[in-house]
Amino acid sequence: MGETIDFEQFDVVSDNTDHHFARLNKKNETSDASSDCFTNESSDVYRRIMKEWKILAHNLPETIYVRVYENRVDLLRAMIVGVAGTPYHDGLFCFDIAFPPDYPNHPPKIHYCSYGLYINPNLYRNGKVCLSLINTWQGNKNEKWDPSRSTILQLLVSLQGLVLNDMPYFNEAGLEIFGRGMYEKRARAYNEYAFAHSCKSMLCLLQRPPQNFQGLVVAHFRSRGRAVLVACNDYANGRVRVGLYSETNEPPLTSCEKVSEKFKDWMHVLYPRLFSAFIQCGASLETGVEHLSIINESPKNMGNGKYKVIVKKVVGKIRKIYASTLKTRVKN
Structure with missing residues (x-):
């Protein structure tokens, strides 16, 4: 802790x-x-x-x-x-x-x-x-x-x-009429996007902390830096579903969750930047979190540009659903 x-x-x-x-x-x-x-x-x-x-x-x-x-x-x-x-x-x-x-x-x-x-x-x-x-x-x-x-x-x-x-995908208007089960896969993809961009926001905060909260930003990531890095590793390896990392539960050593290649690409870029930023704010990072190590990864897929940004597809479909819902409501 x-x-x-x-x-x-x-x-x-x-x-x-x-x-x-x-x-x-x-x-x-x-x-x-x-x-x-x-x-x-x-x-x-x-x-x-x-x-x-x-x-x-x-x-x-x-x-x-x-x-x-x-x-x-x-x-x-x-x-x-x-x-x-x-x-x-x-x-x-x-x-x-x-x-x-x-x-x-x-x-x-x-x-x-x-x-x-x-x-x-x-x-x-x-x-x-x-x-x-x-x-x-x-x-x-x-x-x-x-x-x-x-x-x-x-x-x-x-x-x-x-x-x-826990499932921000369903914050978008219009989806409530369909229920969660129908869009569970898309919601998990959005969670990958949300976590990766939350990591980006951590880097921004450390670079430009809001006035009167500089001390909190440094102290928080000095305290929580290691947990963030371990979560990145566990998520990228499919040991834990994105968003469900917990320090109180030991994750399995092997993959049990499907992880997109896009998410792995994000982690390859963000992990070393996070590690460096947390070190600078005084985080104690013991052996085992120095590098991101994704098991069973095919080198040819690393950084592959053929994967489109998941969230663009997700948000685009949400907008269409919402537009259709609004038209229906207007007609009625």
Whole structure:
């Protein structure tokens, strides 16, 4: 198991210069402070945000970290750890949040710090987050933002549990009408893609960590680096289905899961880069994780360009299904 990470889960900081919404809601220095709902301590919006701070300070799960800003109470930044049992395990995912001037009548704005990577149907490369709770996606009434009940804590837990889940392929709209069994194979292929791109995001975070979370990023990967590398090896060798690596269960020595050649290619490229990055942040990597060793691999297939990117096929088919579903709904 990894070391205990000494990093406050909730804290108030001052530097918001790299926050995505730093320019949003910003007032001129000559503005009347009493008319600003974010600085007037008597305003309903200010009091509600302070209530949110208190909830977060005392109720955050161990795998979610939050920073709020002393001079910009309308801004918040959260770092979510990908949980075990998903293709996002051991990853870190950063979200910038901004409260609207009429909060909580309308949900907060949220931006995913993607580094240009597409890792989930609900998280776009441009940072857009599609989620019913913030009214950026359709959903039942009880899934929508409710000013009387919804909170930032609920939003963060939803991102971790509902978006960064075990089968993100099924996050795409339209598939629920067909059931999971019909698309199990495609879902597993998408998990390969999601894990590989989660690994890419780890490298991006280590190269350019978000402000006020530099210490967490280094400490987390110093602690979890070895687990990530062992998972890469076990997945590439088919010992464990992608997303299901666990330090508590000893995987079989031989292959029992089918792994795509594309995934092996990804691991050949990413593994040495991850190893080097984890070493630089102080990870203790004992003998046995220095190299990626894929058993029974045919050298002629290594780096073969004939394999198309799985996710393009998957996403393309999802889009067609969703478009057809929408047409059907319109006709009805």
